[in-house]
Amino acid sequence: MFSEGEREGRTITPDDLKAGDPPVHAWPKDAANAIVRDGSRLNEVLIIRLDPNELDDDTRPRAAEGIVAYSAICSHAGCPVTAWIKASEGNDDVFKCMCHNSEYDPRRGAQVVFGPAPRRLAALPLIIKDGALVVAAPFIGKVGGQQG
Numbered sequence: 737m738f739s740e741g742e743r744e745g746r747t748i749t750p751d752d753l754k755a756g757d758p759p760v761h762a763w764p765k766d767a768a769n770a771i772v773r774d775g776s777r778l779n780e781v782l783i784i785r786l787d788p789n790e791l792d793d794d795t796r797p798r799a800a801e802g803i804v805a806y807s808a809i810c811s812h813a814g815c816p817v818t819a820w821i822k823a824s825e826g827n828d829d830v831f832k833c834m835c836h837n838s839e840y841d842p843r844r845g846a847q848v849v850f851g852p853a854p855r856r857l858a859a860l861p862l863i864i865k866d867g868a869l870v871v872a873a874p875f876i877g878k879v880g881g882q883q884g
């Protein structure tokens with residue numbers, strides 16, 4: 737469900753996400769028990785709809801209609817990743833952490849494409865169930881910064 741803004745607390749459906757829009761910030765909702773994991777900022781994720789044809793082989797199976805989710809916590813020092821802007825190198829838009837300018841490409845498993853971050857963002861596999869976007873499996877990879 738949305739974790740901030742006008743729609744805070746509302747369940748996210750695929751129609752809420754348009755290709756080309758920036759990511760939304762969300763709390764994950766488990767498919768099995770419908771529990772919303774909103775207890776810690778370490779649970780917060782970025783959700784974005786991408787062109788399914790742009791997703792790499794690791795990313796495509798985790799996506800639902802081109803929609804992918806990643807931890808919103810930078811792997812460098814744990815700042816929230818907030819920006820969606822043109823990459824420092826190349827023409828694609830990427831996730832960017834403004835603390836020290838690390839950039840992550842959500843089409844390629846959020847691998848680091850610029851900056852000091854030591855590893856990719858943790859990925860959260862999604863499925864669409866009863867019209868809502870829910871979590872299909874636990875985070876793949878480590879959530880959070882180097883110290884934590």
Ligand code: FES
Nearest residue numbers: 810812813833836
């Ligand atoms: S905490 Fe994100 S780049 Fe340093």
